[in-house]
Amino acid sequence: MKKIVSFFFISILLMGLLAACGTSDEKSSNGSDxxxxxxxxxxxxxxxxxxxxxxxxxxxxxxxxxxxxxxxxxxxxxxxxxxxxxxxxxxxxxxxxxxxxxxxxxxxxxxxxxxxxxxxxxxxxxTSKHMIVSKKDSGITKVEDLKGKNVGAQLGSIQEDKAKELAEEVDMKVENRNRIPELIQEIKAGRFDAAIIEDTVAKGYLDNNEDIEGFTIEDADGxxxxxxxxxxxxxxxxxxxxxxxxxxxxxxxxxxxxxxxx
Structure with a gap:
């Protein structure tokens, strides 16, 4: 009797393991198996x-x-x-x-x-363009207004390169952050006077944040x-x-x- 019961439970265990193996495949992040x-x-x-x-x-x-x-x-x-x-x-x-x-x-x-x-x-x-984003009514309406300001840009982006280029012209301080939302938050918190962001991306933030504004500069690199x-x-x-x-x-x-x- 014990042998019969043991065989029964071993069979159930094997069936469970086989079922688990059949469901172990993982899907890739774009939804395909x-x-x-x-x-x-x-x-x-x-x-x-x-x-x-x-x-x-x-x-x-x-x-x-x-x-x-x-x-x-x-x-x-x-x-x-x-x-x-x-x-x-x-x-x-x-x-x-x-x-x-x-x-x-x-x-x-x-x-x-x-x-x-x-x-x-x-x-x-x-093909993209740059936008200078700042708090609404900041008085920053042209590149020359960035003189003496603290300006942010995304680390590793062409906007960071552009910010450094502008810093040689108008004597502004440049800082970087890893993510675009961080730049927007720094502007709102007053730690950045402005940030340089790709124009299409920036417009999305302008549409959803009434307290910021921006203007476009035309010479995006590539x-x-x-x-x-x-x-x-x-x-x-x-x-x-x-x-x-x-x-x-x-x-x-x-x-x-x-x-x-x-």
């Missing part, structure tokens, strides 16, 4: 604080969404890949590519000459492109997919979706 697919999974590095390019709408969930996410979905789908997203500070994205922590970066990153020394870039998919490791085989593939999206209007539809609403 990576282990159930023969497709190669690429890791996308981004800094999800840059609405509408990459951000988290906490009112709707904790997924990273935005223009760059939609572009990544379209490009990888065309090329037969899956992808997962790794969120990190903007200043660490180049290093993530160099160390193999990311296969590509889509994070509103400008293809500057300096960055091209470290990584490769796809074709430009968007346009946004997909960053990849040096000599990556993916660069040519990504360019092919991007060109297809440009030619068939798919890229314009993504911008229209996020800039104008569907």
């Amino acid at each position: 990576a282990k159930d697919s023969d497709k190669k999974v690429l890791t996308m590095g981004t800094s999800a604080d840059y609405s509408p390019f990459e951000f988290i709408d906490t009112a709707k969930g904790d997924d990273i969404i935005g223009i760059d996410i939609d572009i990544a979905k379209a490009v990888t789908e065309k090329l037969g890949y899956e992808f997962e997203i790794r969120d990190m500070d903007f200043g660490g994205l180049i290093q993530a590519l160099q160390s193999g922590q990311a296969d590509f970066v889509l994070s509103a990153m400008s293809a500057t000459d300096e960055r091209k020394k470290s990584v490769d870039f796809s074709e430009i998919y968007y 346009g946004y492109a997909i960053a990849l490791p040096k000599d990556s085989e993916l660069t040519e593939e990504f360019n092919k997919a991007l060109k297809e999206m440009m030619d068939n209007g798919e890229l314009d539809e993504i911008f229209k979706k996020w800039f104008e609403g569907e």
